[in-house]
Amino acid sequence: MTPTSPPRLGDWNSIGELRELQEKALPRAMELAARSPRYRDLPIPASVEELGALPLTGKGDLRAAYPFGLLAVERERLATYHESSGTSGAPTSSYFTDHDWADVADRFTRGAVGIDAADTLMVRTPYAMLTTGHQAHLGGRSRGATVVPADNRSAVVTYARVVRMLRDLDVTVTWSLPTECLLWAAAARTAGLDPGRDFPSLRALLVAGEPLTAARRNAISRAWGGIPVMQDYGSTETGSLAGECGHGRLHLWADRFIPQVMDPDTGRSARTGVGNLVITTLYREAMPLVRYDLEDRVRVSEEECPCRWHLPTVEVLGRDAGTHAVAGVRVTPGQIERAVFSLPGEHGVLFWRARAREDLLEVELEVDPRYEAAARAQVASALREDPRVRSRVLGVPPGTLVPESVLRGEQRFVKPRHLFGPGEDWDEAVLYY
Numbered sequence: 001m002t003p004t005s006p007p008r009l010g011d012w013n014s015i016g017e018l019r020e021l022q023e024k025a026l027p028r029a030m031e032l033a034a035r036s037p038r039y040r041d042l043p044i045p046a047s048v049e050e051l052g053a054l055p056l057t058g059k060g061d062l063r064a065a066y067p068f069g070l071l072a073v074e075r076e077r078l079a080t081y082h083e084s085s086g087t088s089g090a091p092t093s094s095y096f097t098d099h100d101w102a103d104v105a106d107r108f109t110r111g112a113v114g115i116d117a118a119d120t121l122m123v124r125t126p127y128a129m130l131t132t133g134h135q136a137h138l139g140g141r142s143r144g145a146t147v148v149p150a151d152n153r154s155a156v157v158t159y160a161r162v163v164r165m166l167r168d169l170d171v172t173v174t175w176s177l178p179t180e181c182l183l184w185a186a187a188a189r190t191a192g193l194d195p196g197r198d199f200p201s202l203r204a205l206l207v208a209g210e211p212l213t214a215a216r217r218n219a220i221s222r223a224w225g226g227i228p229v230m231q232d233y234g235s236t237e238t239g240s241l242a243g244e245c246g247h248g249r250l251h252l253w254a255d256r257f258i259p260q261v262m263d264p265d266t267g268r269s270a271r272t273g274v275g276n277l278v279i280t281t282l283y284r285e286a287m288p289l290v291r292y293d294l295e296d297r298v299r300v301s302e303e304e305c306p307c308r309w310h311l312p313t314v315e316v317l318g319r320d321a322g323t324h325a326v327a328g329v330r331v332t333p334g335q336i337e338r339a340v341f342s343l344p345g346e347h348g349v350l351f352w353r354a355r356a357r358e359d360l361l362e363v364e365l366e367v368d369p370r371y372e373a374a375a376r377a378q379v380a381s382a383l384r385e386d387p388r389v390r391s392r393v394l395g396v397p398p399g400t401l402v403p404e405s406v407l408r409g410e411q412r413f414v415k416p417r418h419l420f421g422p423g424e425d426w427d428e429a430v431l432y433y
Helices: 015-034 048-053 059-064 098-108 132-142 159-168 178-190 214-223 333-340 369-385 404-408
Strands: 078-083 093-097 120-123 146-149 173-176 204-207 229-235 239-244 250-252 257-262 273-281 292-301 313-318 324-326 329-331 352-356 361-366 391-396
Touching: 015 048, 015 273, 048 257, 078 098, 093 098, 098 132, 098 239, 120 132, 120 159, 132 146, 159 178, 159 404, 173 178, 178 204, 178 214, 178 404, 204 214, 214 229, 214 333, 257 292, 324 352, 333 352, 333 361, 333 369, 361 369, 369 391
Parallel strands: 120 146, 120 173, 173 204, 204 229, 361 391
Antiparallel strands: 078 093, 229 239, 239 250, 250 313, 257 273, 273 292, 292 313, 324 329, 352 361
């Protein structure tokens, strides 16, 4: 079966035309899926509406299929093999052909950041086993950008080194977790630099991998002098699933896969609403996915956006696993984050942590001692929205949650050695770090 070129933005002019495009692509997508052992005997839906009758593919199914139980092409056609960073203990495999990677890279670079040959793109997400670093690297190169592969799982690339490279290499765009941006800002300040003034080339921070509340987005942007913080959404199993337009809305790439919103209580699926995001790939060759439940709770709308992409918008609400009960009330990280990052910028609060006890929510903030009392009072007041949740807010000096030694550290890179001269430390023989 020869690859079919996926559509491009502008190939449809309404949500109605997008649906027609999905309907036309579905038969071939099911042919691709039928080459996978999991989907070989799956009934072929006559339309997108009939997809909802097919069984879900869950993360457990992917783990059970380890390593190549979902392979739909010859092994010789595979370009890369990956595994998720999930915490279940069992590996979740994912694999791509070159054709698949061209699709992933194109999806990643569709967003409003607009990467091109004038950009220097710092990739600060993992390269080892996950897809996130590779999709950004390939996406950047496909648009002619200079890529700086600053893997965040490598001890060689410390926060201090990131700050140095951001400045010395005139990095224009970064790709990272949202929290990384706050850590760089703290490391820059520790080095005597002003993040909002001393990095004039930096024009956008592209982030993913954690829920991004408006409060955290504003805090990151404020720390870096007001530059835009833009979001991508995806997974190791799929690559980029959504990107942000110039109007600040996150759009599902619904021309490359069919998204459904599934009510986990009833199992019913719809095109819009609130529930678990379920996707069916349309152009994936190596590992087609039919009704794959990402287990992410989302809100999907087909309301038109001024960007005129004519794609559904998505709000990622997170997972229940990230919440904890205090006095019988579910407390989410986003609730606390909104309270913390509503503090004025001069308070200097970048880092916090919280612990949910049976009847008490404990929150600690790194805060300038001059503003500790005011910061504690404001956050405590914001957390009193539900009177059943009793909270205790503490201020701790900067450097308590993220030690200054971590922000200043420059890791020494050592290659394996076997022969040493007089005065050299031969305890480093064979070591590699």
